[in-house]
Amino acid sequence: MKNLPRSKLLYALAGAIVIAGYFIFFGGSKGEIKYVTQKIERGDITSLVRASGTLEPTKEARIYSQINGTIKEIRAEVNDEVKKGQVLALIEGPEGLSGDVEYFKEILKKTETDLEISTNSHEASKRLYEKELISREEFNKSLSEHSMAAAAREKAQADLDTAQRRLDSTRITSILDGVVLEKNIIIGEQIHPNKSEPLYVLAENPRTLHLVSNVSEADIGKIKEGQDVLFKVDAFPGKDFSAKVKRVANSPSIKNDVVTYDVTCLVENPELELKPGMTAEVKKVISTKKDVLKIPTAALRFIPPKSSAVAAEAGENVWILKQGKPSPIVIETGISDDFHTEVVSGPLSEGDQIVVEYTISGRNNKGPGFALPQPKRF
Secondary structure, three states: OOOOOOHHHHHHHHHHHHHHHHHHOOOOOOOEEEEEEEEOEEEEEEEEEEEEEEEOOOOOEEEOOOOOOOEEEEEEOOOOOOOOOOEEEEEOOOOOHHHHHHHHHHHHHHHHHHHHHHHHHHHHHHHHOOOOOHHHHHHHHHHHHHHHHHHHHHHHHHHHHHHHHHHHEEEEEOOEEEEEEOOOOOOOOOOOOOOOOEEEEEEEEOOOEEEEEEEEEEOHOOOOOOOOOEEEEOEEEEEEEEEEEEEEEEEEEOOOOOHHHHHEEEEEEEOOOOOOOEEEEEEEEEEEEEEEEEEEEEHHHOOOOHHHOOOOOOOOOEEEOOOEEEEEEEEEEEEOOOOOEEEEEEEOOOOOOEEEEEOOOHHHOOOEEOOOOOOOOO
């Protein structure tokens, strides 16, 4: 007789141990089934959609340099409140920027004088031409000189505007009323327009923030503008903050084949407790019902053991005990929260006991017994 392979021998030994353990613990008996019940109550139910989110400024501005230069002076630091047009920092730009502005101012002044002279001369030529006192050629020459003077004036204005913008670029200014979130410069630093990191990041009024959360496609149909939202942040674990839904995105976000939609909520932050970038656990309030008959949601997932020999009826079943055995009752349910579900109709009353699970004890009822896994019906 050939020897069994080592792996098959190990499998056979393990099987024998499992079988032996079963008969030692249970003694081959079926054990006693015990049903766990909970009392049906009346109360309030709030249906929620849960999601994770991030606090963001309602408007954010990133400020970059428009010229090459060196940081000469810093006038705003992180967390400073700033006004639109306020100077945040000064740049030592290329030499001659101030001189360029003065030069083009003089050029503009001269071209404006030339244009005024040309305009008067052209008007005089026009009157003479209409009286046939000058030739067509002389009139066209006057017209051409006037056009050239007008073009020279426009070019001088454009040159001055460019020089002024370059000079203005040496002053880094705020483009909104808000607060400084980031400052990424130091005095003496060389900067240029291609610098990838912004010089400053500003946020509009920090007393109002946006809460942006990702809601699953299964729940997005429940979200409407104006709904109330509750959320928590790690910085204040015992405190609920409130917000209202402002916008529901129509375009989905798809990551790892999971489809979500961005929901933006408006958050009032008068005490400045909340900061941009904080993550939040979000609960969106879908509906609230007061003083309704409610059952533990676990009762809707309960399925009796096969040995009980009872069959469910058509519809949504829950189970009560009659003479120690589970008996099905068909109900209609409404909204749910994390733990309870509303009973809209069905032969249940406040105070009734409803089955939520069962246990099977070991031989001779020794030990606490164990709970069988409950298959989910939905």
